[in-house]
Amino acid sequence: MSKLETAMDTIIDVFKYYSSKEGDKFKLSRLELKNLLRGELNSYLQTSRDRTKVDEIMLDLDSNLDGTVSFEEFVSLVTQLTVHSSGFFQGYTPCYQVPRCGVGKI
Amino acid sequence: MSKLETAMDTIIDVFKYYSSKEGDKFKLSRLELKNLLRGELNSYLQTSRDRTKVDEIMLDLDSNLDGTVSFEEFVSLVTQLTVHSSGFFQGYTPCYQVPRCGVGKI
Numbered sequence: 001m002s003k004l005e006t007a008m009d010t011i012i013d014v015f016k017y018y019s020s021k022e023g024d025k026f027k028l029s030r031l032e033l034k035n036l037l038r039g040e041l042n043s044y045l046q047t048s049r050d051r052t053k054v055d056e057i058m059l060d061l062d063s064n065l066d067g068t069v070s071f072e073e074f075v076s077l078v079t080q081l082t083v084h085s086s087g088f089f090q091g092y093t094p095c096y097q098v099p100r101c102g103v104g105k106i
Numbered sequence: 107m108s109k110l111e112t113a114m115d116t117i118i119d120v121f122k123y124y125s126s127k128e129g130d131k132f133k134l135s136r137l138e139l140k141n142l143l144r145g146e147l148n149s150y151l152q153t154s155r156d157r158t159k160v161d162e163i164m165l166d167l168d169s170n171l172d173g174t175v176s177f178e179e180f181v182s183l184v185t186q187l188t189v190h191s192s193g194f195f196q197g198y199t200p201c202y203q204v205p206r207c208g209v210g211k212i
Contacts, residue, residue, distance in 0.1 A: 004120045004146040008188045010113040016194055026198050040110040072201040075185045079178055082114045088122055092132050095178040 011078070014040055015071055027068040033077075034058065041078065044085040053084055117184070120146055121177055133174040139183075140164065147184065150191040159190055 001009070018036045019028045028036065037045065037058070048054045057077065069077070083094045107115070124142045125134045134142065143151065143164070154160045163183065175183070189200045 001149055002146045003116050004184065005150055007113040007116040007120075008150075008184060009192070010109050012188070012192055012194055014110045014113075026195070040108045043107055044111055044114075070201055071189065071195070071198075072182070072185055075181060076178070078110065078114060079181045082118070083177065086115070086118055088118055089132070089177070092177075095176055 011075060012071075015074055019071075024068070027070060028074055030067055030069065033069050033074065036074075037077075037081070041081055044081050048081065048084045049090070050084045054081065057081065117181060118177075121180055125177075130174070133176060134180055136173055136175065139175050139180065142180075143183075143187070147187055150187050154187065154190045155196070156190045160187065163187065 014036070015028065016025070018032045019025050021032065023029070045054055057080065080094065083089045083092060120142070121134070122131070124138045125131050127138065129135070151160055163186065186200065189195045189198065
């Protein structure tokens with residue numbers, strides 16, 4: 001497998017570890033998501049160039065703890081937080097739209 | 107760093123390797139993206155449960171080779187292809203929306 005495929009498999013493993021604890025294995029409760037982010041993205045959160053954005057994302061999780069998050073939404077959120085902390089993206093204009101679920105079937 | 111952060115750093119490295127070859131380092135040309143997907147997601151593309159969806163994505167790249175793709179759009183596309191090949195997502199209803207760029211600034 002390539003580096004990219006191995007990285008995506010790792011992201012699935014992390015998602016699966018938290019999402020399989022209760023209820024729908026394809027969804028993360030917002031509480032599970034918050035615990036995941038605190039546990040698995042700690043250095044990204046600490047080194048973020050935009051504390052306001054990180055706080056906004058985490059506060060949004062707090063304010064609406066009853067919803068659930070899909071794998072695509074989870075990856076999109078992690079990507080947003082990554083873009084704010086990786087040195088590569090210094091001076092970059094990020095996208096903020098989060099994908100919505102519910103179409104198609106495998 | 108955590109497994110998730112290491113995985114995201116790997117994804118950035120792969121994106122950077124292809125995006126830094128010419129023009130804007132924060133963008134992939136669609137041709138670069140197609141080469142990346144062929145080169146880095148080959149086993150995912152081969153084992154996809156939805157050949158039609160993969161062909162649709164690749165054909166879309168062909169039909170519109172003049173556009174560019176941001177890091178968020180790239181990750182979203184890789185996520186869509188991942189969901190179609192990883193065994194974990196058997197029976198899962200995927201999201202198909204792709205994020206659009208252009209708001210905010212770091």
